[in-house]
Amino acid sequence: MSRQRNEFxxxxxxxxxxxxxxxxxxxxxxxxxxESLPLLAPAALWESLTSAAWHPRAGEFGLLAMMVASLLIxxxxxxxxxxxxxxxxxxLNLYLPRRWTNRLRPLQELLxxxxxxxxxxxxxxxxxxxxxxxxxxxxxxxxxxxxxxxxILPFSALVTDAALQAPIRHRMSAAQALAVSRWxxxxxxxxxxxxxxxxxxxxxxxxxxxxxxxxxVMVAGNVVQFPGSLFDPVRTLxxxxxxxxxxxxxxxxxxxxxxxxxxxxxxxxxxxxxxxRGVAI
Amino acid sequence: xxxKRKPQAYGINYLSGNQLPLARAPPHxxxxxxxxxxxxxxxxxxxxxxxxxxxxxxxxxxVRTLLPAVLTCAIAACRPAPTNELxxxxxxxxxxxVAELAAAFExxxxxxxxxVQSGGSSRGIRDVRQGLADAGMISRALATDxxxxxxxxxxxxxxxxxxxxxxxxxxxxxxxxxxxxxxxEQTWSALGGHNRPITVINKAEGRATLKVFLAxxxxxxxxxxxxxxxxxxxxxxxxxxxxxxxxxxVSIGTAKYEMDNGASIKLxxxxxxxxxxxxxxxxxxxxxxxxxLVTRNEPNEDLAAFMKFWRTPEATEIIQxxxxxxxxx
Amino acid sequence: MTIDRRDYGxxxxxxxxxxxxxxxxxxxxxxxxxxxxxxxxxxxLVAAPSQSGRAGGIGPMIVSTALILxxxxxxxxxxxxxxxxxxxxxxxxxxxxxxxxxxxLDVLAGTPSIVFALFGYQFFAITxxxxxxxxxxxxxxxxxxxxxxxxxxxxxxxxxxxxxHQAGEALAxxxxxxxxxxxxxxxxxxIVAGTILSIGRxxxxxxxxxxxxxxxxxxxxxxxxxxxxxxxHIFDMAMNVPGGMPVASRTALVxxxxxxxxxxxxxxxxxxxxRIYYEQTN
Numbered sequence: 001m002s003r004q005r006n007e008f009x010x011x012x013x014x015x016x017x018x019x020x021x022x023x024x025x026x027x028x029x030x031x032x033x034x035e036s037l038p039l040l041a042p043a044a045l046w047e048s049l050t051s052a053a054w055h056p057r058a059g060e061f062g063l064l065a066m067m068v069a070s071l072l073i074x075x076x077x078x079x080x081x082x083x084x085x086x087x088x089x090x091x092l093n094l095y096l097p098r099r100w101t102n103r104l105r106p107l108q109e110l111l112x113x114x115x116x117x118x119x120x121x122x123x124x125x126x127x128x129x130x131x132x133x134x135x136x137x138x139x140x141x142x143x144x145x146x147x148x149x150x151x152i153l154p155f156s157a158l159v160t161d162a163a164l165q166a167p168i169r170h171r172m173s174a175a176q177a178l179a180v181s182r183w184x185x186x187x188x189x190x191x192x193x194x195x196x197x198x199x200x201x202x203x204x205x206x207x208x209x210x211x212x213x214x215x216x217v218m219v220a221g222n223v224v225q226f227p228g229s230l231f232d233p234v235r236t237l238x239x240x241x242x243x244x245x246x247x248x249x250x251x252x253x254x255x256x257x258x259x260x261x262x263x264x265x266x267x268x269x270x271x272x273x274x275x276x277r278g279v280a281i
Numbered sequence: 282x283x284x285k286r287k288p289q290a291y292g293i294n295y296l297s298g299n300q301l302p303l304a305r306a307p308p309h310x311x312x313x314x315x316x317x318x319x320x321x322x323x324x325x326x327x328x329x330x331x332x333x334x335x336x337x338x339x340x341x342x343x344v345r346t347l348l349p350a351v352l353t354c355a356i357a358a359c360r361p362a363p364t365n366e367l368x369x370x371x372x373x374x375x376x377x378x379v380a381e382l383a384a385a386f387e388x389x390x391x392x393x394x395x396x397v398q399s400g401g402s403s404r405g406i407r408d409v410r411q412g413l414a415d416a417g418m419i420s421r422a423l424a425t426d427x428x429x430x431x432x433x434x435x436x437x438x439x440x441x442x443x444x445x446x447x448x449x450x451x452x453x454x455x456x457x458x459x460x461x462x463x464x465x466e467q468t469w470s471a472l473g474g475h476n477r478p479i480t481v482i483n484k485a486e487g488r489a490t491l492k493v494f495l496a497x498x499x500x501x502x503x504x505x506x507x508x509x510x511x512x513x514x515x516x517x518x519x520x521x522x523x524x525x526x527x528x529x530x531v532s533i534g535t536a537k538y539e540m541d542n543g544a545s546i547k548l549x550x551x552x553x554x555x556x557x558x559x560x561x562x563x564x565x566x567x568x569x570x571x572x573x574l575v576t577r578n579e580p581n582e583d584l585a586a587f588m589k590f591w592r593t594p595e596a597t598e599i600i601q602x603x604x605x606x607x608x609x610x
Numbered sequence: 611m612t613i614d615r616r617d618y619g620x621x622x623x624x625x626x627x628x629x630x631x632x633x634x635x636x637x638x639x640x641x642x643x644x645x646x647x648x649x650x651x652x653x654x655l656v657a658a659p660s661q662s663g664r665a666g667g668i669g670p671m672i673v674s675t676a677l678i679l680x681x682x683x684x685x686x687x688x689x690x691x692x693x694x695x696x697x698x699x700x701x702x703x704x705x706x707x708x709x710x711x712x713x714x715l716d717v718l719a720g721t722p723s724i725v726f727a728l729f730g731y732q733f734f735a736i737t738x739x740x741x742x743x744x745x746x747x748x749x750x751x752x753x754x755x756x757x758x759x760x761x762x763x764x765x766x767x768x769x770x771x772x773x774x775h776q777a778g779e780a781l782a783x784x785x786x787x788x789x790x791x792x793x794x795x796x797x798x799x800x801i802v803a804g805t806i807l808s809i810g811r812x813x814x815x816x817x818x819x820x821x822x823x824x825x826x827x828x829x830x831x832x833x834x835x836x837x838x839x840x841x842x843h844i845f846d847m848a849m850n851v852p853g854g855m856p857v858a859s860r861t862a863l864v865x866x867x868x869x870x871x872x873x874x875x876x877x878x879x880x881x882x883x884x885r886i887y888y889e890q891t892n
Binding site for chain 1: 480516523
């Protein structure tokens, strides 16, 4: 075969693969839109998005309470896990002796591969009773936040750790030569350089927290209401889909797909913001 | 011609280091017997490079050798379905029982294939109507708008109210239950228990257990004020076993099994009768529901054979092991 | 380890953070081990389940998981490699194709898994008529893990040192030749690492497989059969089957061991890679 033909076929194959990958998003979004079409009429849509009453049997499909719960849980879990993850990575890299660091790193990667069911089970069996002894019922916003934070922690630590490697390699010796303290090295030398990557990676975890289903179903209480306090049970959009998908028909089915579409939209906007700021992930 | 990295006896692989392959013959030629020559060659070889080269070529080699095998397997894997096949979907309460019955049936009749999928009673009805399943499992009786389907009762199950083992209460009247679940009764003390707020556990929408329970205490789900909504039976049991102030309802089979395994729960009496299998069988216990299989038309041959299996002693023993009452008809 | 006096505050803060991170996670693993280790034996790994899974083993589940992973990998390796090669060879990083690919793959990577469960159920199981099958489950997982594969392969390909590209140019290799003989072998450990990361992500998925691959506990006879994956089995044993918690913990331990083995494999591979291609032997 001639060289040009080889090269053409190569280009063709690779471009088709890339085309397939690039077009993958479209069926997903399209399917969500198609399945939630009946509820996309302006009046019904507004009703769904602003009402907090979720009573499928009576025809009320208000998503507001669940949207608030989803966003609140994810934001709080992120607020808890991000600083801890960053500080943990700093501790690993700057304060711990090298031997211990090398032994602890595999732990993070291992924990990143645990199914969410396991976290949920631990929450159900250990965390919820603990919270229950302070404030019944135990399965609450707080439990969901803690379990989610636990799930995000390994990833935040991994991301920060990876992001810190390059600045450490380049600048650590200079900082040590200048007798900068360890905390000072982090704050003044490493953080400015790694900040963009770290923040980008951590914001990705928000998306992951938003999408967490099984663990939340087990510990959040699943009552559709606005949380009045940290100890009130709540239901997230994802938990709602998981609980009711198998049992839904007609408009109920459509409402569940609508909540999936809402989740998708939040992700779309989030990713757009990240990409726009040019953060390397 | 493909570029092959041949192991170099006296140099290092050209991609990994900065030593070029030697342009002339190696200076040392082994002399002596074959054995000595071999031994000398072996010691002079760069084993590390050889090994690394081998590892590098390994993925390609694996692909080349395994690809035909994988393709054959893939083609063989898409073979046509076996002769006797049944698909049964539906209630997650009935699914473990039917799965075990199916396994026992399959072991007696080789070549049969009974697929049991969970997903809820509503799914069972939907799949049967759409023709996606041969039979649907539901853990209740058919509703008025579902009378186009035919019921075959497999077993009877009771629904028990469970509380923590430390709860001093032994029974509750229907009225008290209604008050607890509608939020009118907030603490256990008014009912004779400790002074704690009641943790009310309800099940999620669409569950058959929910429907049967609410029908019994005559309450609408919109009025129920729950502190926790559980999706699965086990979640109710796990929560009640760890919360001294909780109350929930599950199938008697689930509750009894867990109690026997050491969970700290207790079944309450209803209308004066203990929540036992015997009482459900005698019809004394008020809260019970049939575990049914539904079909769109008269069951086909395969399904009829499977249903005949239910009446055998082996199947009865399996049903009783799940703490259900085998249906007699 | 000497700590500067100025660092006392930072040391305390970071150590507290470190302990707070490690303790619950180790606690979780220990609780799992305590519940699941007794009864974990070879028989458990190969036998078929009985009594709704309470007795017997998880043999068919391991096979189903392997099959689902196989389908997933068979889908993402060609498409993922192809896309990353396209991105690294044919388009510059600022072109519209690259930014669209980057954006859409990022969105897919960040999409909640329950949305994929809905999509997989509706599209693969119903619209394409695959029903509850290993094929449907594997293809949905492929959609989920493709972004990860593309990203890691692209990084691996871009990290191939310039000397190799120059050597290829010097030898007048055609582009297919360069890719096949130079780039792919050089980037192979990174690509394999990316594949293994995708496997790790796929192994931990439960909701998606619940809706697409089904519950059936039997050894699957073909790719169109339904099969229960390990993560689904953990969920079912813990939540649906009374008395199933010990089995759930045991299965979770098996899953964890798999993840450990995979991680060890990745580390070895990356170490080799560094040693071969980046060591400066002076």
